[in-house]
Amino acid sequence: MRQEEFEERYSEQWKNFETQINLVEAIKLNKSKGENKLTDFADNYRHLCYCLALARERHYSPLLINRLEALAFRGHQSFYQKRLGIFQNIFHFILHGFPRAVREQARFFWTATGLFYLPLIVVFLLTLVFPDLIYMIVDPQMVSTMESMYDPAAERFGTERSSDSDFYMFGHYIKNNIGIAFQTFAGGILLTLGSQFFLLFNGFLFGAIAGHIHNIGYNETFFSFVIGHGAFELTGIVISGAAGLMLGWAVLSPGVYTRKQALVNAGRAAIQLVYGAIFLLLIAAFVEAFWSSTRMVSAETKYWVGSAFWLIVVCYFTFLGRPRSVKKSGSKYGS
Amino acid sequence: MLDTTREIEVPEGVELSLAVAGLVSRSLAFMIDLMVRWAVLAAVASIIGYLGTFGGGLFLITVFVVEWFYPVLFEVFNHGQTIGKKSMGIMVINDDGTPIDWSSSIVRNLLRFADFLPAFFGFGVLSMLINKDFKRLGDLAAGTLVVHKRKLNQPELKFEEEGIAPKIPLTLAEQSAIISFAERSSLMSESRANELASYLRPWVDQDQTKPNVDNTALSIKRLAKWLRGHQ
Numbered sequence: 001m002r003q004e005e006f007e008e009r010y011s012e013q014w015k016n017f018e019t020q021i022n023l024v025e026a027i028k029l030n031k032s033k034g035e036n037k038l039t040d041f042a043d044n045y046r047h048l049c050y051c052l053a054l055a056r057e058r059h060y061s062p063l064l065i066n067r068l069e070a071l072a073f074r075g076h077q078s079f080y081q082k083r084l085g086i087f088q089n090i091f092h093f094i095l096h097g098f099p100r101a102v103r104e105q106a107r108f109f110w111t112a113t114g115l116f117y118l119p120l121i122v123v124f125l126l127t128l129v130f131p132d133l134i135y136m137i138v139d140p141q142m143v144s145t146m147e148s149m150y151d152p153a154a155e156r157f158g159t160e161r162s163s164d165s166d167f168y169m170f171g172h173y174i175k176n177n178i179g180i181a182f183q184t185f186a187g188g189i190l191l192t193l194g195s196q197f198f199l200l201f202n203g204f205l206f207g208a209i210a211g212h213i214h215n216i217g218y219n220e221t222f223f224s225f226v227i228g229h230g231a232f233e234l235t236g237i238v239i240s241g242a243a244g245l246m247l248g249w250a251v252l253s254p255g256v257y258t259r260k261q262a263l264v265n266a267g268r269a270a271i272q273l274v275y276g277a278i279f280l281l282l283i284a285a286f287v288e289a290f291w292s293s294t295r296m297v298s299a300e301t302k303y304w305v306g307s308a309f310w311l312i313v314v315c316y317f318t319f320l321g322r323p324r325s326v327k328k329s330g331s332k333y334g335s
Numbered sequence: 336m337l338d339t340t341r342e343i344e345v346p347e348g349v350e351l352s353l354a355v356a357g358l359v360s361r362s363l364a365f366m367i368d369l370m371v372r373w374a375v376l377a378a379v380a381s382i383i384g385y386l387g388t389f390g391g392g393l394f395l396i397t398v399f400v401v402e403w404f405y406p407v408l409f410e411v412f413n414h415g416q417t418i419g420k421k422s423m424g425i426m427v428i429n430d431d432g433t434p435i436d437w438s439s440s441i442v443r444n445l446l447r448f449a450d451f452l453p454a455f456f457g458f459g460v461l462s463m464l465i466n467k468d469f470k471r472l473g474d475l476a477a478g479t480l481v482v483h484k485r486k487l488n489q490p491e492l493k494f495e496e497e498g499i500a501p502k503i504p505l506t507l508a509e510q511s512a513i514i515s516f517a518e519r520s521s522l523m524s525e526s527r528a529n530e531l532a533s534y535l536r537p538w539v540d541q542d543q544t545k546p547n548v549d550n551t552a553l554s555i556k557r558l559a560k561w562l563r564g565h566q
Binding site: 045062069081168169175179183194264266270 | 345346348352353387388389391392394395396398399402403414428430432433434436438439441445446447448449452458472475477478485505506507510514562
């Protein structure tokens with residue numbers, strides 16, 4: 001068949017298909033209209049690919065081939081797009097997917113936990129024994145800021161922070177803490193080194209400060225402040241670190257896959273943990289801004305509530321997202 | 336085929352060839368996006384500056400969202416194109432040619448931080464130069480590809496004569512050569528065009544009626560006109 005006849009015979013169908021593609025691309029932005037006009041989209045798309053293959057095989061003009069290929073690409077993009085159902089699935093993810101994903105990556109989770117908490121504990125104890133250690137790890141300027149922040153004496157004169165500045169701190173915590181979590185994750189692609197660095201560094205820092213606070217006897221103001229949001233924040237940072245370790249580990253030890261494919265697979269699994277970490281850190285920012293800083297409740301209450309938060313986090317990751325246990329009923333075995 | 340073309344086979348059995356975008360166009364796109372982001376932040380700051388401390392908190396959240404999620408939102412909702420990418424005519428897609436989804440977009444944009452290390456996108460540039468698809472680390476982990484969006488602006492062939500059909504079937508490469516000659520011929524003098532075309536004279540002008548008039552170039556252009564779609 002000559003090209004002219006070919007075009008004459010099919011150009012009407014190609015035009016129809018193009019209008020369908022336009023419709024699909026419009027629907028993506030505005031869901032309300034005209035999905036019923038797309039009933040034969042798949043057939044049209046397959047037919048277009050058939051025409052493209054024919055046109056190539058018969059060496060029709062490059063213009064025609066170009067045009068068909070452009071249509072085929074748009075058709076491909078329309079037809080094989082993934083469902084963007086993330087927002088509908090958020091609820092399910094929080095209740096089931098996230099704790100399950102963390103348990104599936106237990107190896108990385110516990111490694112990250114170790115990388116964060118071991119230096120934390122070691123440096124905390126060391127600071128108790130050698131109080132000057134704090135000045136080697138933390139900038140003296142920052143130490144004195146810390147001291148004035150948690151000075152119990154200041155509390156008597158301080159006034160309750162307004163809700164405006166609570167919200168300001170909320171924004172601050174979101175920007176800083178989630179930013180750090182993202183960096184901890186991203187750094188992991190460099191053969192896990194970046195994640196290790198951020199986990200260890202934050203462990204050292206927190207351990208040193210906690211030890212120093214204990215040395216100067218500001219325990220109550222400091223620990224009653226951090227215990228509440230710590231449950232969510234520290235867990236969130238550890239989990240984003242675990243996600244980063246996954247990326248780097250896929251490059252170091254790809255197993256049966258090529259490094260590239262292993263990395264893509266790890267990325268897909270790791271992003272689940274990052275979503276969850278964002279969730280935890282949002283809670284942490286909220287708690288830190290509106291609860292931890294409040295002076296209306298006693299330190300004792302804060303300890304109780306904070307411990308409850310930790311218990312909730314532990315239970316959340318231990319119990320949620322388990323497959324429903326099937327009750328063994330005798331009748332099933334009977335038949 | 337150029338080595339910057341990436342072939343993707345789709346399940347329907349045909350191959351789509353996509354032109355992978357290189358370092359320069361992507362860097363320019365990034366810089367445009369950077370300016371857009373700053374402009375957005377400046378605008379937001381000037382508006383919510385009136386809200387005092389509360390506005391300050393709002394601004395910090397805006398900074399966070401714009402810093403990390405500006406590209407994600409555009410890529411997912413705007414067919415793989417941020418403003419910068421759109422103005423450079425490039426787009427992000429998944430490795431298999433499908434449109435980019437949330438997870439891939441978030442992975443590639445969070446990993447921009449690792450690409451930035453140790454300074455000024457050192458690892459990102461290094462990775463793009465080593466990789467044949469110009470992928471930065473984020474693209475590698477997300478399984479994404481930045482390609483040039485296909486353009487369909489064919490230059491017009493402006494002349495009166497009707498197109499003529501070639502007497503024998505031509506391969507795609509031959510057709511392309513003829514068409515690109517016709518498109519380029521308007522940029523050169525007539526004698527130069529004829530001189531170039533003269534290589535094909537024995538083939539084109541077999542039954543030339545006026546042997547003293549050299550119109551080989553015109554004959555080739557008429558062939559091209561027919562091949563291009565005989566308008």
